[in-house]
Amino acid sequence: MSGSALPRTVTSVNSLAPARRLPARLREYLRRRRVREVLADLALWLFMAYPLPTLGEDPLWLRVLAAPLLAVAAPLSRRAPLAAAAVPAVLGLIATPELFTSTFSPALVALSFLLGRRTQDARASLLAAAALCAAGLVLALTLPGAGLWDWFTLVTTVLFAAVLPWLLGRFRRQQYALQSTGWELAARMEREQQLVAERTRLRERSRIASDMHDSLGHDLSLIAVRAAALQVSPGVDEAARASAAELRQAAADATESLRQIIGLLQQDTSDTARLRGTETVPDLVARTAASGVRITLRQHGTEEADWAGLPPLVARAAYRVVQEAVTNATKHAPGSAITVGLRRGSAALEVTVHNGVGTSGAPPTPGVGSGTGLISLDERVRQAGGTFRAHASDDAFEIRARLPLTHVTADPHPPDPPATGRSRSTEELAQARQRVRRGLANALWIPAAATAVLAVLMYGFQLYTSHESVLPQHTYEDLRVGEAKTSVTPRLPSYEFDEESRPSGAPPDPDHTNECRFYRTGTFSNSPLYRLCFADGRLAHKDRITLDRDER
Template structure:
């Protein structure tokens, strides 16, 4: 019975509903900002109003495509932040950068793309800072720190959350695998006992056949047929019937419970199997590069057939509608088959047959007994099953696969621990590196902003500004900005510049003021309260 609340529940649980909530969340800083002045321009020269208007649909598209293209989605708020200010730090878009960079790490395991995005953002910001008037070295530090804590750190936290989820999923998969292996051990014991029963029945059948041969020999040496001979013939008929009944029992014992008789002949080919799958509606292609070579040994041929059969079944179940490619090749005395399926297309999934979950485990045993190896793993958002077997008859079985559950779980845990360490040491190391660079540059500019006392004494009032500039240091006292506690400029002056008297102090400082392109005032002033 369909309840009225079911559509609402489906809507609430829909991924698109979550995307809409994320968009509303990152729009809060933008909508709660102060009045959007139409004529006010940002440091980049772009009107603030147009940037805010463009951000509404761009952030909506970023949230909409954040699942399919998380890298592109994370680039949108970074680009908007750079359009607002070369320093990247802005109340409007920093929160969106944090959220979408976190989702980038949570939804994508790639590292090259995000690193290139952060490097490109840093380079773009530094270029803008170098060409925007009034930019300074602290602006570079703000850019790098914002990119570090607003982009790199959330991305690392997202990667840690992704790895933690993969660890939990790996643990459940290993637990499920162990449970299946326990069931397979029980099945193997039952099959072993059935084999013993079959052996006993085989011995019994041999005994019965021996009695038939004995009675047949007695008939051969009999000079004539009498009542005794006819009795022997009757006994021969009864023994033959008994042997036939025993054979029927053996065939029944060796068949699995509930197993139907084979639909296709034992010598069915992979080509016929692929054709039947294609005729049933599966988008499957068969590729056979190179020479097919001589026929395979029966054990290897049946193993390859079962690999393709099981892989096509799994593709139909777990990736319905996806394109499947079956590749057969012969190289260096080995035969190899690979069955790879692409990710399923978007949309509702059609119903698929349900399997017992033992296919790959059984395939691995079959391929191993044929002297080959089997690998099954995700590839490029799809899945691939690959088997390689020797083409020489009588190949020795491959040693049993090592029990790897604990090792896989330990590897997943190490990956998560590395994610934690990356989320800690990379921001710390980046902060230290930025602080060292800024401190070093501050020391450099401190020495390059010192005005020599003799040079200061030679600067006379009334000299043209361009001739005075030839004798001035490359930098001013406080990073080319006016010291916070400097006295007011003399009335009527156009510009005042401040230079250090010593490299390690701003107080006192030399002040040079210009009016109409000439030096109008000079003096030593206090810049500290």
């Protein structure tokens, strides 16, 4: 074996070691999850590919090409759902400029639903729908045999086969987010209940310690006083004086030991014990930056000399806010840029900590942990007489605290929010419900509004074509049978009565003619019509006809 082969072999074995160290249940869960995903993708592909062999309205080569493309689109919808939804859209455009086809419409509906279900950003999807409509308009204006009515059909297909399923998918995503928020609220309420119980026990322990200190300390002090009086009392021999001195000293030592023990029982374990001596916020930021974290400090009126003049309670609270926020940022959004802001005014110190997306590209998720850190910060700031707020968005997380510089006595009970009277968890649940209601409203009013706009456009285009398909009477009278078609065509209207097909109820065309055109005699009149028939490049026949309404 060569020397270069040995390191590669060892590296290969070491790369497999973490997988082998995974618990058996976790490995089994991952295998089952992969199997479920493969089965789901297979079922999706079968659903999308079912029309390919059963429907023959599209060319065979296109259906053969669509089978592997849809097979790729099924698993691609998990990682790039927009690209997956573009596959049936492009296939539909290749089949017909109207986009609507029974072969690819089911795939467009399914992948559009998954696009709304699996994506957060709506702008890319809406831009893709607009681009599809623009491409259809270009095809309708450039392809021979196509027209604006084909584009209207395409817009209708985009609306009901792509946009509406996409809205339903977004509604399902928001509904799932509401369920997740409800479960998170329940878990948070359970944690808060445990914290309340623990705080009650600590408060009771502190009360018991105070009672012990008051009662036992008083009794030990009396014992020490009486021992001192006995020590200096006349008529007491030296042995008794020595015993009294020892008793007084023992009482004093017991009082000191009791004070220390009571102090330990009353100690706030979440307080400054974790502070690094007299370390300030600038020191904390400098130490964090030295460890490789991208952190920036912006100070306004809080230079080193001013920091030393802050009230101790305010300085400790500001330090804890920054410490906890930086810890959350490095834990839940590693690699993100952190900005710490300190602004000292005449009445208060404002502390802000802002962090964005980490190196993984995922949005910050500070609420994934136990949630006790933010609760303790809220309590600490409240005890200092200030206000605390934590705000999360799709690409950032910010903590903001305002600490008054003057002494403010904190309310022993947390105040209710002044505007709504609801807790932060209840507010988050209400916001999630509002997003779901908004999603449901969008799923209803956006298609309705788009349909109304499309109907107005189609009706306006119908009026325009009706007006532009009227052949004036004097022009009709000026046309002469036998006149060249090249001379007749420039004087005719831009549109015919029915460019798609022959008008229903029209009489048979005259013999020896190969092309007949029909024009209106009035904008809102379908009967009678002018009929112009051509043969061998000349006007061979013209007449005024009336459509048979019974046949129509």
